[in-house]
Amino acid sequence: MAKTKRNAPKNASSSDATTTVFDFEARFPDDAACLEELVGMLYPGGIYCPKCGKVTKHHRVKSRPAYACQFCGRHEYPMKGTIFEGSSTSLKLWFYGMYLMASTRCGISAKQLERETGVSYPTAHRMFKQIRSLLDQGDALLGGQVEMDEAWIGGQAKWKHVGKRGHDKAFSAKTPVFGMAQRGQNGAKGKVVAQVVEAASGPSIMPKIKTRVLPASTVFTDEGAVYDAVKGEGFEHQRVNHSQAVYVDGTAHVNTIEGFWSLLKSGIRGTYHSVSTTHLQSYLDEYAFRYNNRDHPDGMFNAFLGRVRKAQP
Secondary structure (H helix, E strand, C coil): CCCCCCCCCCCCCCCCCCCCHHHHHHHCCCHHHHHHHHHHHHCCCCEEECCCCEEECEEEECCCCEEEECCCCCEECCCCCCCCCCCCCCHHHHHHHHHHHHHCCCCCCHHHHHHHHCCCHHHHHHHHHHHHCCCCCCCCCECCEEEEEEEEECCCHHHCCCCCCCCCHHHCCCEEEEEEEECCECCECCEEEEEECCCCCHHHHHHHHHHHECCCCEEEECCCHHHCCCHHHCCEEEECCHHHCCCCECCECCHHHHHHHHHHHHHHHHHHCCCCHHHHHHHHHHHHHHHHCCCCCCCHHHHHHCCCCCCCC
8 A cells, every 4th residue: 555755854853842933944945845854744544535535645735735646646635624725825834823822821812913923913913813723631530639729801891881790790801611631550640621611509519629630530620618518429529728828738729720710810911911701711721731831842932733634515
């Protein structure tokens, strides 16, 4: 069975960390190198030709971003079905935009992406949204020791014309979010899940706990009434009473998830300044992805790039 042959990018391999702009330029000098990388990612076993009914050797078509089957000549378009489909923007600029977003600890704004890449703001904003759409949190389950906490994201009520959300007037203008952090174990780093919720209440939060946390896990929370039903769902439940200034009681604490909230809020304030409720979940996805891939063996850029997929027909 013939397979597509790929030439390794000059001066770099697909597993390189690509930590500097010089590394990026060496690895991706032009659109052709980016397309080759994309082919290697999307067709690891070679390109299947539906006309021939098998994986065949394909050659690059010079006049367009396509590969032709050596037997029947059918064209395969690697960018079709990906976030790059239908875009007139250079593929290298797409890769560079992804590199810029991955290279900073808290991300960059669409305006900064516009300045760095030289594209128009509408184009930068579209690239920004499309790249971020790759960073969904999936449906992985958490287990072992899991911390839980709720937080509120948003500005002061006087700047908003919205109704009450959450359980307290102080948070009436903010959007409630719920997070879970699995503590690291056996040398592995912990993971987080963060989601927008209708309200910081048991009916809104408990379904998410039952969906994402494995049975028999140990759950750590504060004294909030929203967690009263946790023990009845088969979890071991330990609490810390923050209202009594108790923040650590043996192994019971929620410092891990609170640390994630701190990173999230600092990033939003420093980079984006404000986030609408409509798009808040995508920001949560990005920050959770960064947190969960903070020790990715190939670096954050490759973690971003590795999420590029073709949409299912």
